[in-house]
Structures are given as C-alpha cells and as structure tokens.
Amino acid sequence: MDRLRLLNRTLQVGLIAVLAFGVLARNVSVVVNALAGFGVTLVPAVLARDRDLLLDPRFTLVVSVAVFLHSIGMVGLYDRIWWWDHLTHTFSATIVAVIAYTVVWAVDVHREDIHLPPPFTGLFVLTFVVAMGVLWEVAEFLAREVAIFLGQEPVLVLYGLDDSMLDLLFNLLGAVTVTVFATTRLRRWGEQLAAWLDRQLEAN
Incomplete structure (x- = not known):
C-alpha cells in the first residue's frame, strides 16, 4: 500500500x-x-x-x-498519438463504472427494502456510463462553442462526430471490463461503503 x-x-x-x-x-x-x-x-x-x-x-x-x-x-x-484519446476515455469510463457499481451495491446492502439483482446492477452500470459519456460529449461541444464565441482558446479537445462515437464505444469498453472482471471486489467495496453509511446515520 x-x-x-x-x-x-x-x-x-x-x-x-x-x-x-x-x-x-x-x-x-x-x-x-x-x-x-x-x-x-x-x-x-x-x-x-x-x-x-x-x-x-x-x-x-x-x-x-x-x-x-x-x-x-x-x-x-x-x-500526435491517434489512440491516446481512446486510452483516456477507457480509463475514465472505468472509474465511472467502478463508482456507479460500488454505490449501487452499497444502496442494495444498506437498504433492506431494496434488492437489486446482479444482472440489473451490471445493466444499470453500463447504461449509466453510456449516459455520462453522452453528457460529457455534449459538454465538450458546448464548452468549445462558448469559448470560440468569446474569442478564447477551448480548454477541451473536440475532433468531430466520428471521434465522439468512438469515444462512446471506448467508454462502453471500460464499463464492460469493470462489470465482467471486477464485480467481486466492487461488491466488497460496496459493503464497506454501506457500513460507512450506517456509521454516518448512527452518528447523526
């Protein structure tokens, strides 16, 4: 460590x-x-x-x-490197998927009145990551257009619609990787997060 x-x-x-x-x-x-x-x-x-x-x-x-x-x-x-954008999107999507899966599993453990089957959790994570990817692409486009309108240098890189579609594809790749290979560890993290939520409620 x-x-x-x-x-x-x-x-x-x-x-x-x-x-x-x-x-x-x-x-x-x-x-x-x-x-x-x-x-x-x-x-x-x-x-x-x-x-x-x-x-x-x-x-x-x-x-x-x-x-x-x-x-x-x-x-x-x-x-300079054509695949760099794909690499960063895959990494970012992996992080979003980890957070989403951990939080959803924590809610399932924390709330006795809620039961979320593992297949549903995996599907939710995939959908969530794709949705966040779409929002990010829209935000990139709007941020660039606003910067150009104000006569400023855009702080985010945008290469067109085809690149955005590839970004979403690699976002999905990151999410699938998490839901297929990391569920056991993420459930453990979710249980730890649920225990933390219990402590917060007891303290309040």
Whole structure:
C-alpha cells in the first residue's frame, strides 16, 4: 500500500509539472486541465479527513493515472498519438463504472427494502456510463462553442462526430471490463461503503 501511495504522489508531482509547463507556455487548456486533474487527486484525502471515508489506494491510484494521462495528453499527445484519446476515455469510463457499481451495491446492502439483482446492477452500470459519456460529449461541444464565441482558446479537445462515437464505444469498453472482471471486489467495496453509511446515520 505504501508503494501505491508513493506512485500516487509521483503522479501528483507530474500534474504539477504539467501545470508549470502550461503556465510557462501560456497555454490555458493545459493549465485548466492540469489544475482540475490535480484537484481530483485530492478528493480521496479530503473524504478521509472530513468524512472518515477511506478509499482503497488502488482506486485512488487509478483515478490519478486517468487524470494524469488526460493532462499530458493536452500537452500534445492527443494530436500526435491517434489512440491516446481512446486510452483516456477507457480509463475514465472505468472509474465511472467502478463508482456507479460500488454505490449501487452499497444502496442494495444498506437498504433492506431494496434488492437489486446482479444482472440489473451490471445493466444499470453500463447504461449509466453510456449516459455520462453522452453528457460529457455534449459538454465538450458546448464548452468549445462558448469559448470560440468569446474569442478564447477551448480548454477541451473536440475532433468531430466520428471521434465522439468512438469515444462512446471506448467508454462502453471500460464499463464492460469493470462489470465482467471486477464485480467481486466492487461488491466488497460496496459493503464497506454501506457500513460507512450506517456509521454516518448512527452518528447523526
């Protein structure tokens, strides 16, 4: 676990380096994405400190890897490596699927009046990831159009409708990977989350 935390810290340092590069290069896109990514990596520590919710270091590391890959992609890898966008979308979809599956399973365990069969949970996660992917693509398009209208450099990369369809396909790939290969561990995380919810209710 110490090794995982060290890797996570290394990725955070990498994000700071990307942020510094963006500032020196006066590249708003790089700065915004690196800053947002670094903020995301701080969320697990904030949850642990303020809410006593301890996330598995392996999940925290995957989140850091995803935002780091996206941030260095903004430096130029999205344009130079054709599959980089597919890689980052698969990683991001995996994270969304993990969160969705864990939360749904936690609700199933936490609430005695709710029973969600595993097949339904898997289908829900796939649907949820696809829906979030569609919303993200729409947000990318709107953010770009607003930036262009205001005469600013867009902070998100958009390559057209065909690329958006491929993004959704790789989002689905990430979700399928999670629901097929990681359900046992995610159910354990869901049970831990349900236990945390019970503690919060008792404390209140």
